[in-house]
Amino acid sequence: xxxxxxxxxxxxxxxxxxxxxxxxxxxxxxxxxxxxxxxxxxxxxxxxxxxxxxxxxxxxxxxxxxxxxxxxxxxxxxxxxxxxxxxxxxxxxxxxxxxxxxxxxxxxxxxxxxxxxxxxxxxxxxxxxxxxxxxxxxxxxxxxxxxxxxxxxxxxxxxxxxxxxxxxxxxxxxxxxxxxxxxxxxxxxxxxxxxxxxxxxxxxxxxxxxxxxxxxxxxxxxxxxxxxxxxxxxxxxxxxxxxxxxxxxxxxxxxxxxxxxxxxxxxxxxxxxxxxxxxxxxxxxxxxxxxxxxxxxxxxxxxxxxxxxxxxxxxxxxxxxxxxxxxxxxxxxxxxxxxxxxxxxxxxxxxxxxxxxxxxxxxxxxxxxxxxxxxxxxxxxxxxxxxxxxxxxxxxxxxxxxxxxxxxxxxxxxxxxxxxxxxxxxxxxxxxxxxxxxxxxxxxxxxxxxxxxxxxxxxxxxxxxxxxxxxxxxxxxxxxxxxxxxxxxxxxxxxxx
Amino acid sequence: xxxxxxxxxxxxxxxxxxxxxxxxxxxxxxxxxxxxxxxxxxxxxxxxxxxxxxxxxxxxxxxxxxxxxxxxxxxxxxxxxxxxxxxxxxxxxxxxxxxxxxxxxxxxxxxxxxxxxxxxxxxxxxxxxxxxxxxxxxxxxxxxxxxxxxxxxxxxxxxxxxxxxxxxxxxxxxxxxxxxxxxxxxxxxxxxxxxxxxxxxxxxxxxxxxxxxxxxxxxxxxxxxxxxxxxxxxxxxxxxxxxxxxxxxxxxxxxxxxxxxxxxxxxxxxxxxxxxxxxxxxxxxxxxxxxxxxxxxxxxxxxxxxxxxxxxxxxxxxxxxxxxxxxxxxxxxxxxxxxxxxx
Ligand SMILES: [Zn+2]
Ligand SMILES: [Zn+2]
Ligand SMILES: [Zn+2]
Ligand SMILES: [Zn+2]
Ligand SMILES: [Zn+2]
Numbered sequence: 001x002x003x004x005x006x007x008x009x010x011x012x013x014x015x016x017x018x019x020x021x022x023x024x025x026x027x028x029x030x031x032x033x034x035x036x037x038x039x040x041x042x043x044x045x046x047x048x049x050x051x052x053x054x055x056x057x058x059x060x061x062x063x064x065x066x067x068x069x070x071x072x073x074x075x076x077x078x079x080x081x082x083x084x085x086x087x088x089x090x091x092x093x094x095x096x097x098x099x100x101x102x103x104x105x106x107x108x109x110x111x112x113x114x115x116x117x118x119x120x121x122x123x124x125x126x127x128x129x130x131x132x133x134x135x136x137x138x139x140x141x142x143x144x145x146x147x148x149x150x151x152x153x154x155x156x157x158x159x160x161x162x163x164x165x166x167x168x169x170x171x172x173x174x175x176x177x178x179x180x181x182x183x184x185x186x187x188x189x190x191x192x193x194x195x196x197x198x199x200x201x202x203x204x205x206x207x208x209x210x211x212x213x214x215x216x217x218x219x220x221x222x223x224x225x226x227x228x229x230x231x232x233x234x235x236x237x238x239x240x241x242x243x244x245x246x247x248x249x250x251x252x253x254x255x256x257x258x259x260x261x262x263x264x265x266x267x268x269x270x271x272x273x274x275x276x277x278x279x280x281x282x283x284x285x286x287x288x289x290x291x292x293x294x295x296x297x298x299x300x301x302x303x304x305x306x307x308x309x310x311x312x313x314x315x316x317x318x319x320x321x322x323x324x325x326x327x328x329x330x331x332x333x334x335x336x337x338x339x340x341x342x343x344x345x346x347x348x349x350x351x352x353x354x355x356x357x358x359x360x361x362x363x364x365x366x367x368x369x370x371x372x373x374x375x376x377x378x379x380x381x382x383x384x385x386x387x388x389x390x391x392x393x394x395x396x397x398x399x400x401x402x403x404x405x406x407x408x409x410x411x412x413x414x415x416x417x418x419x420x421x422x423x424x425x426x427x428x429x430x431x432x433x434x435x436x437x438x439x440x441x442x443x444x445x446x447x448x449x450x451x452x453x454x455x456x457x458x459x460x461x462x463x464x465x466x467x468x469x470x471x472x473x474x475x476x477x478x479x480x481x482x483x484x485x486x487x488x489x490x491x492x493x494x495x496x497x
Numbered sequence: 498x499x500x501x502x503x504x505x506x507x508x509x510x511x512x513x514x515x516x517x518x519x520x521x522x523x524x525x526x527x528x529x530x531x532x533x534x535x536x537x538x539x540x541x542x543x544x545x546x547x548x549x550x551x552x553x554x555x556x557x558x559x560x561x562x563x564x565x566x567x568x569x570x571x572x573x574x575x576x577x578x579x580x581x582x583x584x585x586x587x588x589x590x591x592x593x594x595x596x597x598x599x600x601x602x603x604x605x606x607x608x609x610x611x612x613x614x615x616x617x618x619x620x621x622x623x624x625x626x627x628x629x630x631x632x633x634x635x636x637x638x639x640x641x642x643x644x645x646x647x648x649x650x651x652x653x654x655x656x657x658x659x660x661x662x663x664x665x666x667x668x669x670x671x672x673x674x675x676x677x678x679x680x681x682x683x684x685x686x687x688x689x690x691x692x693x694x695x696x697x698x699x700x701x702x703x704x705x706x707x708x709x710x711x712x713x714x715x716x717x718x719x720x721x722x723x724x725x726x727x728x729x730x731x732x733x734x735x736x737x738x739x740x741x742x743x744x745x746x747x748x749x750x751x752x753x754x755x756x757x758x759x760x761x762x763x764x765x766x767x768x769x770x771x772x773x774x775x776x777x778x779x780x781x782x783x784x785x786x787x788x789x790x791x792x793x794x795x796x797x798x799x800x801x802x803x804x805x806x807x808x809x810x811x812x813x814x815x816x817x818x819x820x821x822x823x824x825x826x827x828x829x830x831x832x833x834x835x836x837x838x839x840x
Contacts (some may be wrong), residue, residue, distance in 0.1 A: 025660075216752075216753070258677060261674070261677060262749050264762045265763060267763075267766035269767060321748055322752075325754070327745075331741075346680065348680050349677055352682045353769060383537060383691060385759075389755075394518050394531040396503060396521055397519060399547070443731050453761055455759065
């Protein structure tokens, strides 16, 4: 898991009892038990209260989750999402005016197959988590990532947003909810007993093949997180949840923001790191833990015995410079030691960003990335980084003839040089490139992706390894595109833009 | 077996382009490098025929290559530009002398007019003297602020319409990262633009023709063209924070070579939420230079130096600007706070 989450364990014991006996800044009576930042010393009960308050305040301020709404908590087993789970537990059991009034469920995606864990290891983790989940009384779903291979294409088609209640109706919804009474009690009764569905070894092998087809760890991690996201959204849809609650804390989001920038995802930053993310239309992701630092979560979990489970990930044993994600994480962690405001400064940047001003109409499926579902950022603008890249590619590949104006096209240049990449089937000797010939029958997936996802797919040994639901959707989009070309002159509106 | 050039397929390749991974011969690399800069200039419409353009020349690799390529493209593609070199002499003994020699050599080689503006002449202070007063810790603040204005002053003396600087793709990517780390949203939004319009009197429009050129390719170009240059890394303590960003960028590049241009792509596609406050640009009421405060940074720094209160220009002391302008004396308490050099 996130290394920054683990950083504070050595401080825990010592900070439990501060050497200088300070008074709590809030009640000014009891001795401080935790010091989060210099000058922020809390006694045990004030710390707990402020921690819980912050969660409720975030949901109250944003007003994205409505009373009675079904909310699926994505719990990875790490400290942050486990702490989030505890906050929801505390919230639904509070007395009336402080009560959280949504209907929670839990989902856990088991990536053991992709990471190469044995069946026994996966079972062991699962039973630990099952105990935690069962104790909450919420319905829970444990999904092996292998299930992603059987998803329907609808996962990568943005759905129309659920009839959005008009603004100002939040209060009305609360009133209505209070009158009709809480249905919360029912959830505990119909708690679902879901044991790990049996995963056949061949599915696990297929998943490993898919992940393994990425030549770099950077692409592997990116692919894994995309697939995880698809599975989460699909689970939410099929079980009737309209919100997906993610446990990203402030430290995590700072790392994510810098990672996104480094991966060329500037246009998608607001969705990648904001409080709410509606790229899927009907299922909206929210990040209520975004105001908590990894440090205060570690303190809270330690003091109030919030259990979490250590689960190995792709990067667990990888060296620092193995992937862009890993490098960024260790960069931020180290910088935070020398400059303690690093995380909060980066994090504040994310609050000032918004999604690119393109139309977010879900009908515009042609303008959405096939993988991450964000608006495409691949229109070649004059004098842009994208245009410069295409020009470089052309200038060092073609013969020197008349250097007329270069007319670049949308897909990023492939690394299609037999000599350099050593791809399979490289029998071609002429100047025409082998890979473009080979992929002729495959749908043109790359042009349907955003800049950053194209980089990831460029690192795959072949696009054929992508799961069928993605390839089918690519073909459908391509057919739509051809149709539109054919009837273009009869269309009055340039629909789909 | 020798690798053939992937562009002409005739000559032996002598280098692998850091930017694309292609193996190229010397001539094809030169051509590609130069034409890419040309395409950038054309696509971004950086210049108009007949303009006088000042090339900021430090004697370092970027500006040496920039001067060379600008001269060459101006002739090859008949831009019709009147080029000249502008150099800033910060007054750092032993460090500037070598690089200024390079600039003077370039001047002769390319037959371009050269103007050297010195801190001493403009501000009455050399960097050596500034460091003596403020110490090593914050001198780069002075250096950066003074250099920016010095270039403008030089450009105005030479009556040029534009200044082009040697900022390369690595510099731009590094600045994107720096602004994220500093949370400076206004600069983050501005830093990827290739050219700035004149922001007021005394400010000459600037542009970066090498914006998409990788630093490594600039070195390769200089190496094979046998262009001589000096390291222009400031000998007075460099900015530690920027150093971290630079190392991070180099590490990113080693993992995925396209990271540099990927970060620029990110920067170009960021969009800032409406309602986020952006500083309003006005002009300095003492010297007329652009400033979001009553006094521009350079005038405040200078005032601090001249009064022996070096801390004045470092950190935020906006409320003192009125006092300085009306030449009121500072209180004892204010003086004490601004005097200490141990910051
Ligand atoms: Zn207290
Ligand atoms: Zn994408
Ligand atoms: Zn060649
Ligand atoms: Zn300096
Ligand atoms: Zn001024």
